[in-house]
Structures are given as structure tokens and as C-alpha cells.
Amino acid sequence: MFRILKKDIKTKARIGLLKTSHFEVTTPNFMPVATQGSVKMISPDELKKIGVEIVVCNTYHLMQRPGTALLKKLGGIHKFMDWDRAILTDSGGFQAYSLSPLRNVDDDGLTFTSHIDGSKIHLTPEKAIEVQRDLGTDIAMCLDFFTPYPSEFIEARIAVERTVNWAKRSLMVKKKPKIFAIVQGATFGELRKDCARRLLELRFPGYGIGGLMIGEPAHLTMEMVNTVNEIIPENKVRYLMGCGYPEDILEAVSLGVDLFDCVLPTRNGRTGMAFTSEGKIIIKSSRYADDDAPLDKNCNCYTCRNFSRAYLRHLFNVGEGLGGRLVSYHNISFYISLMKKIRYHIQKGNYDKFLLKTKASFNFRSGLKKSEFDSVNSKLKLD
């Protein structure tokens, strides 16, 4: 299922080929998020043109609307959203923890009220896999449990126990799809190692690294990633969940991570923030009002080939939706192109130099506020 094609010597970066029922995904790769069965504003046709090979869909949303039974009846999520490449689905847990107004978690699973219609939904580890199977996913994620940042050791310890138990139960499902387990353990190295070792015994083909990118300092994130990747052997896929800043992707790849996902390229694209080879651009700024240059002079995407910053600025300035669409398109192109460059330099054997040089030119994390994570963290209390 997963084959390593090339290993870097100076770092732990590697190029791999991840075979799924719909598509062979080259890694390291980035997965745009199709939360509700659509990468916001972008057509599947365009995703293919950009070179996207795999997207993430959110089980929490899709199981409620349009609903698991309907999606199954209509032939599955691929047909529904006209996407014939790979799909990874999350378990629904993260959204249930962060979006639902009322939750109750115990060792059996979690019960939550829908943030859409207030209905009560019970999600067990088995149910989470069954739903993902019925959606027709290529890769399902185990239901896991995690704690906010910062958290107490004892809380994180309990979360690990539950996560491992739930991973075991995930394997009991009949006709199950390919499943990745999720390593938890907050920012405690020993817990991360323990969780990784115990999940490894269950022989999943891939492992998510979860409970990070929720406001902890970047150096702690990378420390945890490194700790986990020392336990998870090379022949397993490693997926750093929710990691989306290009700086972090560059570093995590050097620690042996293969898959990334994040809403950043589309969420920021819709508000006019562009990721470019020269750093962050807030296109709505009046400084671009008469700027004839493309958004990113080093980019060859549809947006950069055909439109000026002045035009994009105008679209945002007058509230035309095409602006968010064109900048989202560019941002996804930027990420996919970054992943291509990463693979190119691993292949060439100079990834270490590429990493240092490129990271130094990026400023995407700057100005990042702790408050961006507070709303998630305030909900992530151990029940």
C-alpha cells in the first residue's frame, strides 16, 4: 500500500507512493479540505488541473448533511462530488468536540447535539469507521480523543488510553476501509511514545499525529512529531493532522511526515490573503490598487497567468466573489507546487538546503495570534 521511492540522507524526508482504491498518491503531499463535499469555491476539474491528488472530507458534516444513508444510496462521496482521485475522511471527532454545543464523552464513545439541528448523535469508534466506509472513503481515520493545549499530564494520559482502546475497536468493523490510527499524548514525549508503540502493535498501515497545531509553540509541535516518527517505522504513512503553514510543512517533511491537510489555502484565500513565493500578501490593501504584476511572479497558475494584483484587489474591494475564488485557486496551486518542489529536492538530495533557504523567505506564521486557537481550546475540556 505504501512504497518508499527515495530517502533523503541528511534529513528523514522521503518520497513515497501511497496506493488507494482511487488513486496513487505521491508523498509528501498536501490535502485541501472539502469540508462538506466541496473544496470551497473550487471545482473538482480545477483541483485536477492544479495537480491535487487527495482531499479530506469531514465526516461530522457529511453524516448530517446530506447524511450517510443518502450518500451511500447515491453511490458514495466520490461520485457525489465528482472526484475520482483519493479521499481521506476524518472520524468526525474533532468537529464534534469543537462545533457541538453539548457533548458527553465516555469510554464507549461520544454523544453530541448537532450544531445544525440540535439532534442527538452518538458516535462510537465502530460507528465512526462504519460511516466512513459507507461514505466510500479511501482512507478512514480512527475516532480519537485529545486534550487542549496546555493540558495536565493525567488528562493527556487518559486521552491516550481511550484513543488506543478506540483504535482497537475500530479494527472490529466488517468490510472496513483502510484505516489510519491517530497518535495522541499532548506535548508529553513519553505519552506520545507510549501511544505510538501501542498503536503500532495493532498494525495500521498509516498513522495520524493528532492533538497538535492547536496553539502550542512550533518547537513543541516539531519535538512531538520527531518523537512519534522515531517510533513509527519508515514503511508506515505519517500524517500530521491540521498542519498547514508552509514553514511547518517544510520542517515536518524533514522529520519524515508524508501527508498534510489544512483549511488555510481556501479559508485565507476567501478573505484575500495569498500565499506567495515572496511571503504573505493581503490583496485588499490599497497598495495593490494599481499594481500590474501577478499575485506571485513565480507562479504559473491560472490566476497568476491571467490577472493582475490590481484586478484581484478590485474584486475584493467591490465584493465580487470571483476574487475569493481566484485567490483560493492560487493558494491551492501554491501548496501543490510547494509539495512538488519538496519532492524534487528530496530526489536531488539537497532537501536540507532547500528547507533552510525556503523557510527563511516565508512569513506566513508571523502575526499568528494565540486567540486564533482559543475557541477550539476552550471547548476541548476532558469530559
Add this chain to the structure above:
Amino acid sequence: MFRILKKDIKTKARIGLLKTSHFEVTTPNFMPVATQGSVKMISPDELKKIGVEIVVCNTYHLMQRPGTALLKKLGGIHKFMDWDRAILTDSGGFQAYSLSPLRNVDDDGLTFTSHIDGSKIHLTPEKAIEVQRDLGTDIAMCLDFFTPYPSEFIEARIAVERTVNWAKRSLMVKKKPKIFAIVQGATFGELRKDCARRLLELRFPGYGIGGLMIGEPAHLTMEMVNTVNEIIPENKVRYLMGCGYPEDILEAVSLGVDLFDCVLPTRNGRTGMAFTSEGKIIIKSSRYADDDAPLDKNCNCYTCRNFSRAYLRHLFNVGEGLGGRLVSYHNISFYISLMKKIRYHIQKGNYDKFLLKTKASFNFRSGLKKSEFDSVNSKLKLD
């Protein structure tokens, strides 16, 4: 500039070729509206794929944002919005009358406060043409003056006088682009004839029929169109401004109209109303929740080739912007395809039969409320 390729025998329909500086437009044709330099949600690349040959841009909006001077400096509206086919611009008058909170009109022109920033703008017939020239339009429209429906004969009479005087003054502009005059006269046949005759003496290459589609009964619209087209000779382009219901387009073509424009395909598309060969579809309705069929089984556009009604319904139901984009795409395709069929049947010599059969199957005007026009009409008072 305008060449008739084929004339229908039983009706006044005709196929023509309208040569502009950027593109040869086949007529009868429909012009999607790129109000602020963008056909809402749709890329120029897609417009070309659909087969759009000409779009309408709004001078009132563009002269304010991004501004005439900036657009000129950036190389004109075509380059700005990446559209290398034909563009027709309106004079800015209609929006000034209907959007501006404060207007004052006299024989010299109109002064209005911007609905955007409250600044005072003075628009004369000369200025309107100069602005359109500086935007780089292919076809400019004369600044005109019109009255609401219903209006008094004397008011409509004054509007005609002013419109004719302003048309004369439009011709004084240096380096002027191709200009179409606009025939006014409300719903008074004699005034329409008089206006048409006097404008004809000024030898414009094309004539807009204005001041209609503002709430008057459809039979009165068509009566006026017929009256005007009996005066405007065959070798002139005839453009029925703001006419967008497929039923009306079919009928107006039979009276010899060549060009149409309307925001309907995109405005309705964004709210989930689709124009289909089987009539109107409100895609958000729960009846489509599990409907596996394409939006329009007789349509071959990107939306209909790849997505089900169930998927489109889901996108609207959960508020995903891709829904509005895909339905707008279909709607524009529907209009362009309708125009192709119209030309095909004129060519074949059976347009009369096609008109009757097709019109009977359309229900797009049904449920149309007078209140839709009230906000425009309430502002259209003679100053």
C-alpha cells in the same frame, strides 16, 4: 460593421455578424452582465468555454471603482478583466437613476451622489462617452433619459427630447468609440416612432430600445419593440436593453432584435434558480435531495455533465459557494445554447415553429411580481 447573413421569411428574425474591435459577434446573441468587471463567480476562461462572445460592463460602477483613470492606465477594461472578446458598456445613467440616493437631472446632464462613498458625480452625455472610450469599450451607449412605468405622456415626451439632444451631443466627442443610441418613449407608440426617426437621422450604427422591462405588461413591451423596429432599418443593430426572460427573448427575436442583456442567469443562479429546458428549477427544494439526474438532462455544460441535482441541492443547503457558481455556469450555458438554437432555426427557415413550441414549454416569467420592479420605478421620477 453589421452584416445580415440570413433573414427569416415568416418573422422579422435575422442572423447577423457584428464586427467590433475585439470580436465578431454573431447575432441574435445574449450578453451576460459583468457589472463590476466580473460576471459574478464565473471566470473569463469559462465564459469562452460556454461560447459567450460579448459581455456588458456597467460604467456607473467602473468609473467609481476602480475608476476611469486607473482603468485607462492599466490598459483598459479588456486587459483588466482578461476578456479579449467584445464588451458593450452602458452609459452609467440607469444605475445613477436607480442606485444613487440623490440625483438632479437637467438638460445638461445628471448630477448624483455615489451610493458608495457619497461623492458628487456629474455626468453629461459627452462625459459618459469619454468615460466609456477611456475604459476601452467596443460599443458605448448614449446617456439617455427615461420615465417609470406607468408614466404620463408629457413626461415621456420630455424624456424623448432630452434623449435625442443628448444623443446628438454624444457624437461631438473626439476619438469616440462605436456608439449606439437609445430609443425612448415609454409605452407611447407615437413617441417611440418619433424618437427612433430623429435618432436615425444621426446615423448611429446601432440602436438600443430602452425604458422597457421595468414592470410594464409583456404585450406592451413587444408592441413597443415592434413599433421601433419598423422604423429602425434592417441594416442597423437592435438591442433590447435589460431583456432577459427566455420567453421575451424568443418573441423579441421574431420582431428583429439582435442583442439582449440581463443579470438573470447569474443573479438567479446564485440563489439556486436554474433555467432548464423543462422550465424553472428551484434547486434548494427538498424534492431534489436524492435526485440523481443532472440539472437539465438536455444540457451538455460542465455542471450538467458532472453533477447531480442532489449534489447541487446539498451545496445550497449547506451554504457552499460552489453551488451558486455551478448553477450560474449552467444558466449562462442555457442562455448561450438558446441563442445558438435560435440562430439554427432562423437558418433552417422554421423559426416561427421553434418559437411557438419552445415558448409554450417555458415558465420562467410565471410568478413574476410587480414588486420586483417597484424599487426601480419608485426612483425613476422625472426631475
